[in-house]
Amino acid sequence: MLDHCSISHKGGIVLWSRSFTPEAAQLATSAASPVNSLIREALIEGRTADERYEKDGYAVKWTFVNDLELIFVVAYQRILQLTYVDDLLTALKALFVKCFEPFIAAFVASLHAMNTVKNKAFEVALWDFGKAFDGWDRAFDKLLRGFEEKAAQDRKSRLRTTTRPAIEELGTPPSDDQSTTPTIAVDASQDEQQIARNVQALKNRLRGRGGRRGGRGGRAGASERESHPNSDSETPMKSKKAKTQRKWGDEAPTESDMASLDFSVDKPDAAINDLGSHDLQSLVDQASLGTRTRDGLYEVKDWEFSQGKDKRTDNLLAGALKPLDRNASSSTSSLGPLGSLFSRLTGSKVLTEADLKPVLEGMKQHLMKKNVAMEIADKVCENVGENLVGRKVGGFQTTSAAVHLALSTSLTRILTPKTSTDLLLSIRNKLSSPLPSTQRRVPYSIAFVGVNGVGKSTNLSKVCFWLIQNGLRVLIAACDTFRSGAVEQLRVHVRNLSMLGVDGATNSKGRVELFERGYGKDAAGIAREAIGYAQENDFDVVLIDTAGRMQDNEPLMRALAKLVAVNSPDKIIFVGEALVGNEAVDQLTKFDRALRDFSSASGKSRGIDGMLVTKWDTVDDKVGAALSMTYVTGQPIIFVGCGQTYTDLRQLRVANVVQAILKD
Template sequence: MLDLFTIFSKGGIVLWCFQNTNQIFTPSVNALIRNVILQERTGVSSFDHNGLALQYKLDNEFDLIFVVAYQKILQLSYVDKFLTDIHLEFRDKYKNELTDGEFFRNFNFMDAYNDTLRAAEEWSKNQAKQPKQMRSFEDSFKSKKTVASMITRKGEEKPVKTAKKKEVNFADDDVMLASPPSSPKAQENGLINEEILAANRAKLAKKMMKKKPEPKKSPKSPQSEKAGKKPRKWELEGSSKDLESLERTTDRPEDAKSNFTPDTEMVGQMKGIIKDLEVESSDDDYDEQEEEEIETQKTAKKSSKGGMFSIFRGLVGSKNLSKSDMEPVLDKMKDHLIAKNVAADIALKLCESVAVKLEGRVLGTFESVASTVKSTLNDSLVQILSPRRRVDILRDCIEARKQKRPFVISFCGVNGVGKSTNLAKICFWLIENDMRVLIAACDTFRAGAVEQLRTHTRHLNALHPPERHAGRQMAQLYEKGYGKDAAGIAMEAIKFAGDAGIDVVLVDTAGRMQDNEPLMRALTKLIKVNEPDLVLFVGEALVGNEAVDQLVKFNQALADYSSNAEPHLIDGIVLTKFDTIDDKVGAAISMTYITGQPIVFVGTGQTYTDLKALNAKAVVHALMK
C-alpha cells in the first residue's frame, strides 16, 4: 500500500498528489530533495527518512519528479514497475500540456493512478505465485567457461607434447641409428639423417670443448686487509652540553628558548576573510577533441541509414539522450576522475547520477553528447563542493563572545595528516582577527605533541606580542602532560577559557586509525562531554580511496559509540598538503561527497599564512582538465 504519490516539477510546482494517510510527508520529501536530488546522488533510486521509504523517478524531458512513499517495514516489489508505468501514463496523457508548460491546470489523473496501481499489484501477485525458474546449465556462465576451457585444452596440448618428443629424440641418436631402414626410401632418408646427426654431434663436441677460462683472482692488497670499519661522524650529533635542553623526564614548565626570529612580513596578511584557493592545472588538459572522436566513431556507422532528413533532424537538436549514447563518454569521464584521485566508487556514482539526470533530455541545437555530459558533470561537481549551510567561523566567534563563552573547535583525524600544524595556522588567522585563543593539548599519546604546540604558541606570541594588543596574550597553551584523560583536559581548558575571557578554544586530539575502537571511543567521549561548536576532520589531499574509508568509519564510530539520540558528527573538513598534488584534486570531491559537509580550510604550505578557503569552481576546473 502506498502512503503518498506526488508529481512535481524541478521548480517546486506540485502537479498532482495523492495521500492515503493523515501523516505529514513534507519533511520526508524535502529531505529527499535536499539530500539526494540537490546533492547529485540521483544514481540512488531509494531514500529512507523517519521510517518511510521513498522512491523516485526523474523525467528530464519535462523536468518532472515522480515520488512514491510507503512504510519502510513493507517490502513492496512492484514500486519500480509502478513508477515506470505511471511515468509513461502521465506523459502520454498530458504530453501537449507539458510541452506548452501548462503546469497550473487541473490534472484529472485519479482513475489512471488507480488503474496503474491495481495493475502493478496484480503483476506482483502473479510474479509471487510463479515458481522461481532456474537457469539451465547451458545458459549459465559456468557451463560456457567449462566447455570453452575443455576445447582449448584438447587443441593446445597435443602439438605441445609432440614438439617436446621431437626435441628429446634429437639427443637419442643411438636409438635412431640402431633401427634399420625398412624400405629403399627409408634408406635414402636414413643417409640424410645420418649426415644431419653427424653434424649435430660435431657442434655438440665443439660446445663441450669450449670452456670459459676462469678469471684470475687479483691478489689482495695489504692496505685493504688492514683497513677496518670506521665510525661514521654525524654532522649534528650533539654533545653533553645539549642534555639539559633535551631533558624530558622531569616536569619542565618551559622549554629552552630557541633562536627564533619572527617574520614580521606575515603580520596583517591573514586579516579578514581567508583568500580563496587558486589551483593551477597541468599542461595535459582534458581534450574535448577526444570526446568528439567517440561520438564521431559512433555516428559514422549510422550516417548511411538516416538519409537526407537525418541531417536536418540533427541540426534542430531533436534527439533524446539515452544511456547507450552517454555510455562511451561516461566511461571516459569515470577513468579521468579516477586518474585525478577521485575514489573509484565515488566516480562511478557520479557518472550514474549524470546518466539519470540526462536520460530523456532533448539535445539543443548543435549540442553534442560529449559536451552536454561534460557540462552536466561540471555543474554537479560544483554543486557537491558548494556548502549546503553557512560556514562563517569569525561571525560565530563574535556571537559566542557576546554570549560570554568561548567558541570551541575540535580537530580529529588519522596519524600524520597535519592536525597540529593546521591548528596553528587557524590560530594565527584568528589572532590576526583580534581573537584570543587557547590551545588545549589533548594529544596525550604522541611523544613531542605538547612540545610542538608549546613551540607554536611561543612563535605566535612572538609574531603578535602583548604590546600590540593592549597587554593581552593572544595565544596560550593548556596542557597537563602525557597519559591523562583527553576529555578531562578539554573540559578543564574550556572552563579556564570561560573564566579568563578567552574567545576561542582549539582542541588538538591524538591521531588515530579509523579501526581502533578504544581510541574512537575516547574521541566520542571527548565530543560528547565537551560538546564543541565545530568538529573538523583533518585529511590530506594525497589520499584516494582511503578517504572514503576514513570518513565513513569516523562518522560511524561517532554515531555508534555515543549514547545521545542525535550524536555530534563531523561538521567540516580541513584538507591538508594541497600544495603537493598538482591538479589531482579528487580527494576534495570524495570527502565532500561522503559526508555532505563542506571543506572549511585548505592547507597549502608550511607557514602560518598558507591557509586558504576552498574555491569550488577553481577545483572543478582543475579536476576536469
Template sequence: MLEQLLIFTRGGLILWTCKEIGNALKGSPIDTLIRSCLLEERSGAASFNYDAPGAAYTLKWTFHNDLGLVFVAVYQRILHLLYVDDLLAMVRREFAEMYDPKRTVYREFDGTFKQLKMEAEARAEELKKSKPVGKPASNGKRQGYGQKGGYDGGNKNRSEGGLANDGGDGDGEGRKMENGYANGNHVGVKDSKMNAVVKGKENTSSNNGAFDVNKLQKLRSKGGKKTDTVDNKVPKVETKKKITKKNRVWDDKPPPTKLDFTQTVDGNGNGNGNGNDNVHDVAEVHGESMMDIEEVVSSESESEDDEEVEKESKLDAKKKGWFSSMFQSIAGKANLDKADLEPALKALKDRLMTKNVAEEIAEKLCESVSASLEGKKLASFTRVSSTVQAAMEEALVRILTPRRSIDILRDVHAAKEQNKPYVVVFVGVNGVGKSTNLAKVAYWLLQHKVSVMMAACDTFRSGAVEQLRTHARRLQIPIFEKGYEKDPAIVAKEAIQEAARNGSDVVLVDTAGRMQDNEPLMRALSKLVNLNNPDLVLFVGEALVGNDAVDQLSKFNQKLADLSTSPSPRLIDGILLTKFDTIDDKVGAALSMVYVSGAPVMFVGCGQSYTDLKKLNVKSIVKTLLA
C-alpha cells in the first residue's frame, strides 16, 4: 500500500498530497530525503531507504525540471510495489498539464490521481500474470547448456555467446578460437605458439625477441674483440683508482647551539629548565597560522575551455550536422533528453577522474546532474556543454559547502561557560599525520588565546607518546600520558578529568592509526568515542588517496555505528585533509570524502610547520576540478 505521494516545488512549497491515504508517516522521511539525497546531489539514485523506530520506508521520486517540480512516493519497504515508477511518470505528465506557478492548491487532482493509481495497479497485475515462469531443463542436458552463453549439448553448431565445438576434422587437430580457448579436441603443434620444442629440436631462434646467451658467451671468449651490438651500447667504465680510507678525526667539541633543538623532559613531558632559552614564544618563532589568512580566489569569469568547445562541437556535428547544431544553440531546444547530455557528462566524468575523484563518486554525480537537467529547456545561444558544466559547478558547491556550521572557537567558548573542556578526537588510518596536524590545530588555538592540553591516547605505536611529547614541549602546553599498553578510552577519560581540574579549555586526543578493516582497533576506537562522548570527531585523511578514501570513511562510519551502544551513535563530524601541498591539481579526494560522509573539510594541512594549516576554499576546489 502506498503511504504517501507528495508534489512540491524545488523551493519547498507543497502543492498537493494524497488525501485518501490517512496513515501518518513515522519520523520525517521527506525531510531526510531532501537533506541527505536531493541536496547532496544523490538524486540520480533509483530509490532511498529510510529507517525509523517501528517503520522502514522506501522513497522514489522524479522531477519535472522545466517546471521545477518534485514528485515523491513513500511506501513500506516490505511491500515491493511494482507500479510506483509507472504511477510517478503518469502523475508527472498529468499534473504538468494543469500546473500554474500562481496556484498553490490543486484539490481537483484527487480524482485524477485515483484513476491513475487504479490504472498503474491494473497494469502491474497484468504484467505479473504475463511474466513467463522459467522451468528446469528435463531433456537430460545440464541447465545452461544448449542456451545462450553455454554449450550446445555436443552439436557442431556454436551456440551464441559460448564456445564452439566444431568437432575434429580427422587429423587429430582442433581449432583455436578467437577468444583464446580451444574446443575439446587436441590442439595441433602448428597452432600452439607456446611450445618450447618443435619437431624434437630446441627452438633457439632469436626471432621471438629472446636474448641469446650462448652467442654472447662465445663472443666474449674471443679476447680483444667487441662482443655484440649490446656491448656497444654499454658505456665503457674506466677503472677507478683505489681510494684509501681516511683516518677518522674525533672532535670533542660540542655541536653548535643553533642545531640543538632538544630539551630535557621529565616524565610528565614538561621541560626541566635545561635548554629553555632556545624556546621562545610560539607566535614569534612560527608566525601567524594560515587558518586566519583569507585565501583570495580570482573571481574573473573565465571563458569556456577551448578543448571542451571543440570536442562538443565535433560531437554535435557528427550527430546532427553542423547547421542543425548551430540552429539549436541559437533558437534553443525544446527539452533536453539523455542522449543530448551523455557526451558532455562523459567528458566531465573523465575530467573528474583525472583530478583523483573516485570513479563511483564521479558516476553518481553525473547521474544526479543528468536527472536535474532532463526535460529542461535549453536557453538560446547556449551550448549543452556549458549548461552541463554550470549544473555540475552548482552541484559541487552544494556538496563541499557544509550542511551545518561548525565553528570550533564559538563552541569552545560555549563549553567554557559550562565549565567543561571542549574535546576533539583525531582518528584515521596509519601514517596520515594525525599527531603532526593535531599540533597544528593546537598552535592555531593558542593564537586565539585558548588553553590547550594534549592527551596521548596512542598507546599502541612505539614512539607515539614521545612524538606528542616533543610537540607539547615545543608549543609549551601540558600533555597527559600514561605510557603504553593502556586502555586508550580510560586514558582519554582521565585526561578530560584532569583538564577540567586544571581549567584547560580544549583537550586534543591523539589516537592510534588503524586500518578500516582492523576489528580489534576499531572496537577500541568505538569504545573511546562512546565512553567520552567528544564534542568533535575529526577524521584525518590524506589528500593523495582516491578510491581508497571512499572505503576508509565509509567503513570508519560503519564501524562507529555498528559498535556503538547508544541509539544515536556518534559518527565522523569533520575531516582534516593532510599533505594537500603535494597533489598539484589532484584535489578530488576532498570531494570523495565529503560526498561519502557528509562531513565538511574543516582543516587542510599544507606543509611541515605549525602555521601550515588552512581552511578549504570551496570556490578554488570547484574551479580546479572543472579546469
C-alpha cells in the first residue's frame, strides 16, 4: 500500500498530491518529510541519482519529465516489497502527460515569462489546478487499483506454486514413540567394548569443547597427555637466552648528549633560544602567509590549481559560452576530449537516453581520471543525464552548451557548501554569547578524526597557527594515547608555535599549550579534562587530536563515538587525503555512519561536520577527492593542507575546483 504520491513542478510547486494514511499526510506537510528530503538532495544539492531513496523508514521513488519540468514521486513504507511501483510511475507519467500536456506546457511557459519571484507567486495564484485536473483523482484510483489487484494475483499464484511442492515433499509424520533427543547410530556388528570406546571418545570431545581453550585442544588434549606420559609435551623447556643490551656506538652517550636528545620535558626559554640549529624561518613560508582584512583578521589564502594560461573553461564557469563556429575545424578541438564527445550531438532534436549514453560514458571516464570515485562519477553522470533527457536542442552550439552547462551546474551544486565554512565566525559567536555572571565561558572545541597516517597532528598544528594569528588562546589535547611519539610530536609543535607568535614574530608563549596525560589512558576522559582545564584557564579553543583508526575497526570506532558523545565538540572535522579515490568514499561513509550510530545512545547522534583534505599539493588538477567527499556527506571542505610549514593551509573556492575537474 502506498503512503504518498505527488506530482510537482521542478520550481517547487505541487500540482497534485495524495496521502493514503493520516501519518503520511502529517509527515508530508513537515519539513523533514522524505519527499522534501528527496527534492533537497536529488534536485537542489544533486547528491543522489539512485532509483530508490530511503529516509525515516520510508522508501521513495521518482521519475522526471524534463521537457515539462515535472517530478512524479511515490513514497511507501520501506518494509513493504511493492514490486509494481516502477511500472506505476511509468504509467502515471504517461497518463498524466497525455491528459494535461497542453495545460502544463502553458503553465511552464507562463512561469518562464515571469522575471521576479513576486510575479511568479502572483501568476501561480491565478491558475486553478483543482479545476484543471478535474477527474484526475478517479483516473489515478483506477490506475492504482489495477496495479494493486495485479500484484495481489501474482502473490497468490506464487504462493500456490511454492506451497504445493512443499506439501508433496512431506513424508509420513514421525511416530509418537520417536525420541527427540539425539542418538548415536551403532552398527549391530560392533561389540560392547567398541561401543564403550566410542562413547568415551564422544564424552572427551564434548568435555574438550567446554574448556577454556575451546576446540579440541582443551581437556581432550589433557587426557591424551595423561595416557601418554612419555610424550614430547612432558619434556622440559629449554631456558631462553638472556637478552643483551644493544650497543649503538663505541662509547656510552654523555649527559650533555642525553640532554640534547631529551624532548620529553619542556626546556627553559634560555635553552630553547640557544638551539642554533632550530631555524624559525623554515617553519613559516613567507610566500604562503595569509592576508589581513580591514578588521585585522588573518585569512589563509585561496587555493588556485593552475598558474598557467589555460583558460579554456573560464567562459563555461562564468555561465556564458562563446559562440562556436560549426564549420571551423578548431571548434571541437578547442574543448578538448569532452568537446569531441559533445560534437556527436548535432542537429535540432529532442535528446534521448541513446543519444546521451556515449557522451555520459566519456564524461564518467573523464571524472574518474580526475580521481573522482567510480560510484560518485556514476551518480553525477546519471544526474546530468536525467536533467537532459527530453530537452530540445538545436545546432552544435546549443547542444554543446547544454551538456557543458549541465555538468558544470551539477558539480557546482554538489560542491557548494550547505553550511557556513567560516570557522572563525562560529568561534567568535560562541565566545561572545552572553552568560550568567556565575558561569565560566565554555571554550570552542574541535575534534580531528581520520584514518592512520593522513596528517591529523600536522594539520591540527596548521589550524592552531591560524587561530593564534587571530589572537585566540589555544589548548591542544593529546588524546592519541596509542601511537608511540604522538604526545612528543604535539609537544614539538607547541614549542614551535610558542616561538613563532603572531605574524611570525617571537614571543607568543602562553597563547598555545599542550594538555596530555601520557599513553594508555581513556581518550574521552582526557578530552573532558582538557576542556575543563581550558575553561578554568580562559582558553578560547580546544583542539582535540585523536588516534588514527581504520574505518572497519568497530571497537575503535565505538571509542571515538564515546569521545564525541561525552564531550560534544562543536566541530568534528574528518581529515582525509587528496590522493585517494574510491577509498575516500568508504572511509568517510563509515566514519560518519559509525559516529551517528554509536553516539546516538546519548540522545543526539553526531556526524562529520566538515573535512580537511591533506597532501593537496600532490594531485595537481586531479581534485576529484573533494567532489567525492562532499557528495557523500553534504558537508563542506573547510581547509586543505598543501605543504610542510605552518602557513601551508588553503581555502577552497567552488569555481576553482570545478575548473580543475573540467580541465582537459
